[in-house]
Amino acid sequence: MVKKILIRLLRVATLLIGLSILTFSLIHISPMYPINTYVGGDSSTSPEQIEKLREYWGLNKSPVEQYFSWAGALLQGNFGVSKLYRTPVMDIIKSRAMMSFALMGTAWILSGFFGYLLGALSALHRGKTLDKIIKWYSFTLVSTPIFWLGLILLIVFSVQLQWFPVGLAAPAGVLDSEVQFSDRLHHFVLPALTLSILGVASIALHTREKMIDILNSEYVIFAKARGENKWQIFKNHGFRNSILPAISLQFAYFGELFGGSVLAEQVFSYPGLGSTLTTAGLKGDLPLLMGIILVSSLFVFTGNFIADILNTVVDPRIKGEV
Amino acid sequence: MIMTRTEHNVRKKMLQLLVFSSLLLLLLLLLSFILSDENLRLSSAGKNLPPSLEHLFGTDWLGRDMFTRTLKGLRLSLAVGAFASIMSVIVATVMGICAATFGKVVDNTVSWVIDLFIGMPHLVFMILISFIAGGGIKGIVLGVSLTHWMSLARVVRSEVLQIKHSEYIQISQSYGKSPWFIARKHILPFVLPQIMIGFLLMFPHVILHEAALTFLGFGLSPQTPAIGIILSEAMSHISTGKWWLVFFPGVLLVVVIKSFDNIGEQLRILMEPSSSNK
Numbered sequence: 001m002v003k004k005i006l007i008r009l010l011r012v013a014t015l016l017i018g019l020s021i022l023t024f025s026l027i028h029i030s031p032m033y034p035i036n037t038y039v040g041g042d043s044s045t046s047p048e049q050i051e052k053l054r055e056y057w058g059l060n061k062s063p064v065e066q067y068f069s070w071a072g073a074l075l076q077g078n079f080g081v082s083k084l085y086r087t088p089v090m091d092i093i094k095s096r097a098m099m100s101f102a103l104m105g106t107a108w109i110l111s112g113f114f115g116y117l118l119g120a121l122s123a124l125h126r127g128k129t130l131d132k133i134i135k136w137y138s139f140t141l142v143s144t145p146i147f148w149l150g151l152i153l154l155i156v157f158s159v160q161l162q163w164f165p166v167g168l169a170a171p172a173g174v175l176d177s178e179v180q181f182s183d184r185l186h187h188f189v190l191p192a193l194t195l196s197i198l199g200v201a202s203i204a205l206h207t208r209e210k211m212i213d214i215l216n217s218e219y220v221i222f223a224k225a226r227g228e229n230k231w232q233i234f235k236n237h238g239f240r241n242s243i244l245p246a247i248s249l250q251f252a253y254f255g256e257l258f259g260g261s262v263l264a265e266q267v268f269s270y271p272g273l274g275s276t277l278t279t280a281g282l283k284g285d286l287p288l289l290m291g292i293i294l295v296s297s298l299f300v301f302t303g304n305f306i307a308d309i310l311n312t313v314v315d316p317r318i319k320g321e322v
Numbered sequence: 323m324i325m326t327r328t329e330h331n332v333r334k335k336m337l338q339l340l341v342f343s344s345l346l347l348l349l350l351l352l353l354s355f356i357l358s359d360e361n362l363r364l365s366s367a368g369k370n371l372p373p374s375l376e377h378l379f380g381t382d383w384l385g386r387d388m389f390t391r392t393l394k395g396l397r398l399s400l401a402v403g404a405f406a407s408i409m410s411v412i413v414a415t416v417m418g419i420c421a422a423t424f425g426k427v428v429d430n431t432v433s434w435v436i437d438l439f440i441g442m443p444h445l446v447f448m449i450l451i452s453f454i455a456g457g458g459i460k461g462i463v464l465g466v467s468l469t470h471w472m473s474l475a476r477v478v479r480s481e482v483l484q485i486k487h488s489e490y491i492q493i494s495q496s497y498g499k500s501p502w503f504i505a506r507k508h509i510l511p512f513v514l515p516q517i518m519i520g521f522l523l524m525f526p527h528v529i530l531h532e533a534a535l536t537f538l539g540f541g542l543s544p545q546t547p548a549i550g551i552i553l554s555e556a557m558s559h560i561s562t563g564k565w566w567l568v569f570f571p572g573v574l575l576v577v578v579i580k581s582f583d584n585i586g587e588q589l590r591i592l593m594e595p596s597s598s599n600k
Contacts, residue, residue: 011437018438026454143579145530147537148572151557155565259445263534267557277446278538281453293450297442304441 005309012305019297020074023290024067074294080287084280089291092276097295100272104261106192111199112250118200119207119246120238124230126212134204141201146260150194150267157190164190191268195260199253206249210242248310254303258296340588343581350578351400354393372566379570382556392571395547396578402463402548403529409467410528411474411521415513418478419505422486432479436472444469448531452540462541466528474520481513515593522586526579533575549575 073080079089122134157163164186214220220237228236262274269275273292280288373380379388421432439447447469452461485491491508499507536542536550544551549571556567 011434015434015438015441018434019441022438023450026450029454139583140576140580143526143530143583144576145533145537145572147534148553148568148575151553151560151568152572155560155568159560159563159565255440255443258443259534262443262445262449263537266538277449281449282539284453289450289453293442293446296446300443301441304437 001312004312008305008308012301016298016301020071020294021067023293024070025063027286027290028063028066079291079294082280082285082288084283084285084288089287092288093273093291093295096271096273096276099270100261100265100274103188103192103195103264103270103272104257106188107195107199107261108250108253108257110192110196112203112246114196115200115203115250116207116243116246119204120211120234120242122204122208123211123215124234124238126215131208135208138201138204141198142205144198145263146194146198147263147267149198150191150264153190153194154267187268187270191261191264191270194264194267195257198260199257202253202256203246203250207242207246210245211238214238214241244310244314248307248314251303251307251310255300258299336588336591339584340592343584343588347578347581347585350393350396350574354397357390357393373570380564380566382559382564382567388552388567388570391547391552392549392574395549395552395571396574398546399529399532399549399575400578402459402466402532403525406463406466406532407470407521407525407528409463410470410524411517413467414471414474414520415478415517417471417475419482419509419513421475421479422482423501423505423509429479432475436475439469439472444531445534448535449538449540452535457541459542462532462535465535465540466532470524470528470531474517474524477516477520478513481516482509485509485512519586519590519593522582522589525586526582529575529579529582 077090079093081087082089082092085092118134118138122131125131214237215233217237220233223233223237258274261272262277264270265272265274266278273296277289277292277296279285280292379392381387382391417432417436421429442450448465450465451468452465455461455464485508491504494504494508533548533550533553536548537554538550539554542548542551544555552571553568556564556571559567
C-alpha cells in the first residue's frame with residue numbers, strides 16, 4: 001500500500017516537472033515573448049536598450065540554461081516579479097489565494113453535499129417525478145455556461161431585488177483593515193452560490209448512476225426480502241457503497257472548480273486568483289501568469305492524487321495494477 | 323425478442339427527441355443566414371428597446387437587433403466549435419490507436435501525457451495556449467482543440483485493446499499484413515462509431531469553453547459577434563436594468579448546447595442499447 005502511494009507520488013513529481021517544461025517551452029516558442037510584451041508598441045526603445053533588457057531577463061543564454069535557472073528559482077519559492085503590479089508574484093498569489101480558496105472551498109462542500117443528496121434521492125425515487133426533475137435539472141446545468149448563470153443571479157439578486165452588491169469582495173472606498181466580516185460575507189454569497197449551483201450537476205448524476213447499480217444488486221434484493229425499508233437500505237448499503245466514490249469524484253473535480261472560479265470571479269469582479277489570472281493573461285504579465293498556472297496545476301494534481309488514493313483504498317481490484 | 327409496448331415507446335420518444343433537436347439546430351442555422359446584416363446597422367431611434375414582436379430579443383445600446391446578433395454569434399461559435407472538435411477527435415484517435423498498438427513504452431508515454439494535460443485546469447490551459455498563440459481566432463481554435471482530446475483518447479485506447487487480440491486481426495497478421503494496413507482496415511472501422519459519438523458529445527463542451535474564452539476577452543475582437551463577446555459586453559449594461567441583453571443570448575446558447583448534447587446522447591444509446599436503462 002505504502003509502496004503504491006510512493007509510486008504514485010513519484011509519478012506526480014515527474015508530471016509536475018513535465019508540466020513546468022511544457023509551460024516553459026510553450027512560452028518560449030510564443031510570439032508573446034517577454035521582450036515584445038514588455039517593450040510593447042514603444043518604438044523609441046533603442047537596440048542597445050533591448051540588448052540590455054535581454055541580458056536582464058537572461059535571454060542571451062540557451063533555452064535549457066534558462067529553464068534550469070527559472071526552475072531553480074521556482075524551487076526556492078521565487079516566482080519572479082509581476083510586471084503589472086511591480087511586486088513579487090509570490091506575494092500577489094498569497095494575498096489572492098485565500099479569497100479564491102474560501103470561494104472554492106465553500107462551493108466544493110456545498111455542491112458535494114447537495115449533489116450527493118440529490119443524486120441519492122433521485123436514485124431512490126427512480127422513474128418518479130422527483131427523479132425526472134432532478135435529472136432534467138442536472139442535465140440542463142451541465143449545458144449552462146457558468147458565467148451566464150452568474151450574470152442571471154446578478155440581474156435577479158443585485159439589480160432587481162438589490163439584496164447583494166454588484167461586485168468586488170468589499171465595499172468600494174473602504175480601507176482593507178476596516179472591512180467588516182459581514183461586508184465580506186455579503187459580497188461572497190453570490191459568487192459562492194454560482195459556483196455551488198453548477199458543481200451539483202456532475203456529482204448528482206454520478207451518485208444517481210452508482211446508487212442505481214447498488215439498488216439493482218443482489219444483496220439489496222436480499223435486504224428487501226428480509227424486510228428492510230427504503231431508509232434502512234440506503235443507510236446500510238447505498239450510503240456505504242457510494243460515499244467514497246462520490247468523495248473521490250469530488251476531489252477529481254478540482255480542475256473544473258478552478259476553471260469555474262476563474263469565470264465566476266470575472267463576472268463578480270471578485271479579486272481572487274482567477275480574475276488575477278485573466279488580467280495577467282490579457283495584459284501579458286508573464287511571470288504572474290506562469291505563477292498562477294503552476295499554483296493552480298499543483299492544486300489540481302493534489303486533487304487527482306487524493307482521488308487516486310481514495311480509489312485504491314475503496315476498490316481492492318485497482319490495487320493490482322499501477 | 324418480443325418488444326413490449328413501453329420499450330417501443332421509449333425508442334420512439336428517443337427518435338422524436340433526436341429529430342426535434344436536429345431540426346431546431348437546422349432552423350437556427352438557416353435563420354442565421356437568412357437574417358440580413360441590415361438589422362445590425364446602428365440606429366439612434368431603436369436604442370435599448372425591450373423585447374417586442376419586431377425585435378424578439380430587444381435591441382442593444384447602439385440600436386442593433388439582438389436576435390440577429392445572437393444568431394450570427396452562435397453560427398460563429400458553431401463553426402469554431404466544429405473545427406476544434408474535429409481537430410481534437412483526430413488527436414484523440416491518433417493518440418488512442420498509438421497507445422494501444424505500439425507497445426508498452428508508447429502506451430505509458432501516452433497515458434503520462436494525458437495525465438499531464440489533465441493536470442492543468444482546463445480553462446487555465448486554454449488561456450495559456452490562446453495567450454501564447456497571440457490571441458485571435460487561431461488562439462481560440464488551438465486552445466480548444468488541444469485540451470479536449472484526453473478522455474476520447476482513453477476510450478479509443480480501450481476499444482482498440484479489446485479487439486487487438488481478436489482472431490481476425492491475428493489472421494490478418496499471419497498473412498503478413500503491415501501494422502499500418504491493420505490499423506487502417508481493421509481497427510479504424512471498428513472504432514469509427516465510438517469516434518463519431520465522441521465527436522458529438524465533445525461538441526457541446528467545446529462550444530461552452532469557446533464561449534468562456536471569448537467571454538474572458540481572449541481572442542476575438544469586440545466587433546465580432548461571438549456569443550461570449552455579446553455576453554461580456556452586455557455585462558456592463560446590466561446595472562441599468564437591460565436584462566434582455568444577457569438573458570436571451572444565454573438561453574439560446576443553453577438550448578443549442580443541450581440540443582447537441584441530446585443528439586449525442588440519444589445516438590450513443592441507440593448504438594449501445596444496453597446502457598439505455600441508466
